[in-house]
Amino acid sequence: MTAFIIRRLLWTIPVMLLVILLTFLLMRQIAGNPFRRTARAVPVEIQQNLERKFHLDQPWYVQYALYVKGVFTLDLGPSLTLRDRSVNDIIKEHFPKSLELGLLAFIWAIAVGIPMGVIAALRQNTFWDYSLMFVSNVGYAVPSFLIATLLIYYVSLKANLLPTNGWDGGWQYKVLPAFALGLAPMAYFARLVRGSMLETLQQDYIRTAKAKGLRWRRVVAVHALRNSMIPAVTAMAPTLGYIITGTFVIEIIFSIPGIGRYFVTAVSSRDYSVVMGITVLTSFVIVLANLVVDILYGILDPRTRDART
Amino acid sequence: MSVPANPRDAVATPGGTTAVGDLAAPPSAGEAMRRSSLWRDAWRRYMQNKGAVFFGGLFLAFTLFCIIWPFVSPYDIENDPVNFQEAWQGPSLKHPLGTDQLGKDLLTKVALGGRISIAIGIGATLAILLIGVVYGSISGFAGGRLDNIMMRFLDALYGLPYLPFAIIVLAIIGTNNIWTMVLALSIASWFTAARIVRGQIITLKENDYVRAAKAVGARWYRILSRHLLPNTLGVLIIAIFLELPGVILGEAFLSFIGLGISPPDASLGSMAQEGRSVYRVHPNAIIIPSIAIAMLVISANFIADGMRDALDPRTRETKEH
Amino acid sequence: MGLLEVHNLHTHFFTREGVVRAVDGISFQVDAGKTLGIVGESGCGKSVTALSLMGLIPKPPARIVDGSVNFMGRDLTKLSERQLEDVRGKEMAMIFQDPMTSLNPTLRIRTQITEVLDRHYGYSKEDARKRAVELLEEVQIPRAAERLDDYPHRFSGGMRQRVMIAIAIACNPKLLIADEPTTALDVTVQAEILDLLEELRREHEMGMIIITHDMGVIAETADEVAVMYAGQIVEQAATQDLFDRPEHPYTEALLGALPQLEGENVRGGRLRSIPGRPPDLIAPPPGCRFAPRCPHAGLGDGCAEHLPELRELRPNHSVRSRHPASERAGERQPVAT
Numbered sequence: 001m002t003a004f005i006i007r008r009l010l011w012t013i014p015v016m017l018l019v020i021l022l023t024f025l026l027m028r029q030i031a032g033n034p035f036r037r038t039a040r041a042v043p044v045e046i047q048q049n050l051e052r053k054f055h056l057d058q059p060w061y062v063q064y065a066l067y068v069k070g071v072f073t074l075d076l077g078p079s080l081t082l083r084d085r086s087v088n089d090i091i092k093e094h095f096p097k098s099l100e101l102g103l104l105a106f107i108w109a110i111a112v113g114i115p116m117g118v119i120a121a122l123r124q125n126t127f128w129d130y131s132l133m134f135v136s137n138v139g140y141a142v143p144s145f146l147i148a149t150l151l152i153y154y155v156s157l158k159a160n161l162l163p164t165n166g167w168d169g170g171w172q173y174k175v176l177p178a179f180a181l182g183l184a185p186m187a188y189f190a191r192l193v194r195g196s197m198l199e200t201l202q203q204d205y206i207r208t209a210k211a212k213g214l215r216w217r218r219v220v221a222v223h224a225l226r227n228s229m230i231p232a233v234t235a236m237a238p239t240l241g242y243i244i245t246g247t248f249v250i251e252i253i254f255s256i257p258g259i260g261r262y263f264v265t266a267v268s269s270r271d272y273s274v275v276m277g278i279t280v281l282t283s284f285v286i287v288l289a290n291l292v293v294d295i296l297y298g299i300l301d302p303r304t305r306d307a308r309t
Numbered sequence: 310m311s312v313p314a315n316p317r318d319a320v321a322t323p324g325g326t327t328a329v330g331d332l333a334a335p336p337s338a339g340e341a342m343r344r345s346s347l348w349r350d351a352w353r354r355y356m357q358n359k360g361a362v363f364f365g366g367l368f369l370a371f372t373l374f375c376i377i378w379p380f381v382s383p384y385d386i387e388n389d390p391v392n393f394q395e396a397w398q399g400p401s402l403k404h405p406l407g408t409d410q411l412g413k414d415l416l417t418k419v420a421l422g423g424r425i426s427i428a429i430g431i432g433a434t435l436a437i438l439l440i441g442v443v444y445g446s447i448s449g450f451a452g453g454r455l456d457n458i459m460m461r462f463l464d465a466l467y468g469l470p471y472l473p474f475a476i477i478v479l480a481i482i483g484t485n486n487i488w489t490m491v492l493a494l495s496i497a498s499w500f501t502a503a504r505i506v507r508g509q510i511i512t513l514k515e516n517d518y519v520r521a522a523k524a525v526g527a528r529w530y531r532i533l534s535r536h537l538l539p540n541t542l543g544v545l546i547i548a549i550f551l552e553l554p555g556v557i558l559g560e561a562f563l564s565f566i567g568l569g570i571s572p573p574d575a576s577l578g579s580m581a582q583e584g585r586s587v588y589r590v591h592p593n594a595i596i597i598p599s600i601a602i603a604m605l606v607i608s609a610n611f612i613a614d615g616m617r618d619a620l621d622p623r624t625r626e627t628k629e630h
Numbered sequence: 631m632g633l634l635e636v637h638n639l640h641t642h643f644f645t646r647e648g649v650v651r652a653v654d655g656i657s658f659q660v661d662a663g664k665t666l667g668i669v670g671e672s673g674c675g676k677s678v679t680a681l682s683l684m685g686l687i688p689k690p691p692a693r694i695v696d697g698s699v700n701f702m703g704r705d706l707t708k709l710s711e712r713q714l715e716d717v718r719g720k721e722m723a724m725i726f727q728d729p730m731t732s733l734n735p736t737l738r739i740r741t742q743i744t745e746v747l748d749r750h751y752g753y754s755k756e757d758a759r760k761r762a763v764e765l766l767e768e769v770q771i772p773r774a775a776e777r778l779d780d781y782p783h784r785f786s787g788g789m790r791q792r793v794m795i796a797i798a799i800a801c802n803p804k805l806l807i808a809d810e811p812t813t814a815l816d817v818t819v820q821a822e823i824l825d826l827l828e829e830l831r832r833e834h835e836m837g838m839i840i841i842t843h844d845m846g847v848i849a850e851t852a853d854e855v856a857v858m859y860a861g862q863i864v865e866q867a868a869t870q871d872l873f874d875r876p877e878h879p880y881t882e883a884l885l886g887a888l889p890q891l892e893g894e895n896v897r898g899g900r901l902r903s904i905p906g907r908p909p910d911l912i913a914p915p916p917g918c919r920f921a922p923r924c925p926h927a928g929l930g931d932g933c934a935e936h937l938p939e940l941r942e943l944r945p946n947h948s949v950r951s952r953h954p955a956s957e958r959a960g961e962r963q964p965v966a967t
Contacts, residue, residue, distance in 0.1 A: 146599030213719035
């Protein structure tokens, strides 16, 4: 198991390098230069000075190498448009809010979605199954901005129960955004777990467990649950991608000063280093999540441990 | 990341049902005769699934509505004069969904927006499949070292965050029209399709009739085009409807944060974005286009589920009890 | 009185296509320390019979609609699910056909053995561990103590079946049901497993039911045989008598389909297969279920109209046919009216 984890950890390094390279090359294609964008003519010397300062006069591979060095020394460089602010500062200020929002959404999606799927599977073709799956089908299809709008309109504006926007200032601010963001993943987990639970309950080893005279509670909790979690764990990584996408939308609706909202601004103002920094950071989060998923997978299914160490 | 294929064995059908007689043959080999009856069986199974039939009909009906209604509608969104007296009306006989801030008919606007959303959705899905088929079949067919390198590259791409990636692509292109939206959406989400195609090609490659074709000296492109790709069709059709909801939602998200296609054209997502500034007073401005999006997404989900069950009878057996 | 007495058991599957009469009125008895073999083609209802005894049929769609299963003085069909759970794995245990899928891939062998001890006897962790080692030694798994903490995928098919047997005998059951215990195994391993089962049956004085489609397995293990066809028992006899003097045309066909190594019976090395297919169990033939495939059924003899009763031809040999071999006198006679 340790060897497996070390191998997976090492594998993340080339992945990160490639992701940085791709983002880097893409960013170079964006038309425009932050120092040449303004209508007001900047003297040529100043322009050249700035470009030298930010290594924009160097060939691309030198810039890339410098950037990679920066990433590994945890220095993402200065912002190109905001004076005296480094990308690190910007991330430090905005990222924790997005992370908190994402985690809250993810936690509630799992905490509700998985039991929902299990209950629906155990009560297959009953009223419970049908109503839970109805909720799940709708929750999976409705865009999060509709949920957010409805929540703000009815809960905040009409009933005046919770604040309409913002983030800092207590739990009241976090309920609606986290709920809206987590609804679709919750529905997704419920569907997935229901399907895999039903499939697991058909397996021969479940029949063996019943033949041992085990109580149904134990058959489900020990024999069925663990095996049916495997697809759910596999699905966690793509779900995280969805949640990252979702934070962009939710942050805008609820005016949360998170990293997603900042990213959109940075792209339009051609702030290369900020865009790069945020992209690399989110990639890192995704790669890290994939690593965690693989390890969890190894814990849940002993066969993969042998196969891959 | 390498997500291992689920190693568990096939579902065992409990005792009695197997006694009834042969179950429908799984979609295995490429005998032409059996293939036609396979599709007929799949069609029959699909039609038995009430949810899938209902939502399939809904999808079709909504698409037809979007195509036809703007021609039939008494309103011309672009050329009708602005009429503030009729702004923000509720539903009525004259305007079944009410009117917008300029007094224009929302039903007609939804049809126009739906057209663009569906066009972008289908366009991007086809693009995803095209890239996926090319990449996946090269990788799967070549095998060996090239396959390994291509798959590792794909693993790395999985580390790319979808939306930031799409946003950067849009920023590179600079203009936002239907084609750039299709490009941005497909370039960031073809990885899964490529994996599916590769897996299918690798399985099929081991079939006897492919080996036989090789043995008689068939050229690689002939094997690929005559024997391998036609047999991935079933999987690809399912994949279309599996990808479609994600792409439609992706487009809606991009539009909603202001990166959608440029006015005067508007997709359902950009309609919702227009409503962002007024939804506190007129929530319908967001709710109506969003419900249309939800309808498309939920229909595509049910169609995909129905197709998967129809083309893979094994999964259906477990559901019957 | 027998250890297990099954009387007129009917297990039906209620499916969309109709009612599948998988087990349709079977009766038999198993005595303590004896082995009953149930033999038949796949789909004849033999596995469903075994699952019905254990109360493991999937319900829905299956249900025991009639009959009784008397085991150690109780009718199992009348017990509640919780009461049945107390019997299963303790007094009546079962091993299954495919050892590759019958063990839980995500749990250690140790857990899978000890949980049954814990369930029925409330063994402490330490006692259960000791007992588990003993059991693995009893089923002849080498280095038992070390292998206890392994996961199933590290075991071969034959070894996994041994683990399954260890689980089944953990609580010293009175009756062991083995459903095709060797079908999924290599030929070389099959004999070992059968020997092991036989040895364990003798030592533990268990009654045993062996379900198989292989007449060779029956010959090796069973004291008595029931031949099943289309949900019914068509012939029942002591093993020796059945092999020496098969009566039912179906049994004859099964034995004819058995490869013989001794000289004259080798028909060019080819197996004789039975023409036709087993009947549809949703709408079985109204008369004798074997009639459509039977070489002896003729027009006007009533085979196709009336289901023959299971009748005793001689002591301890019953048959359900109008044309048992001993009444045919070698040649097929035209039916007299």
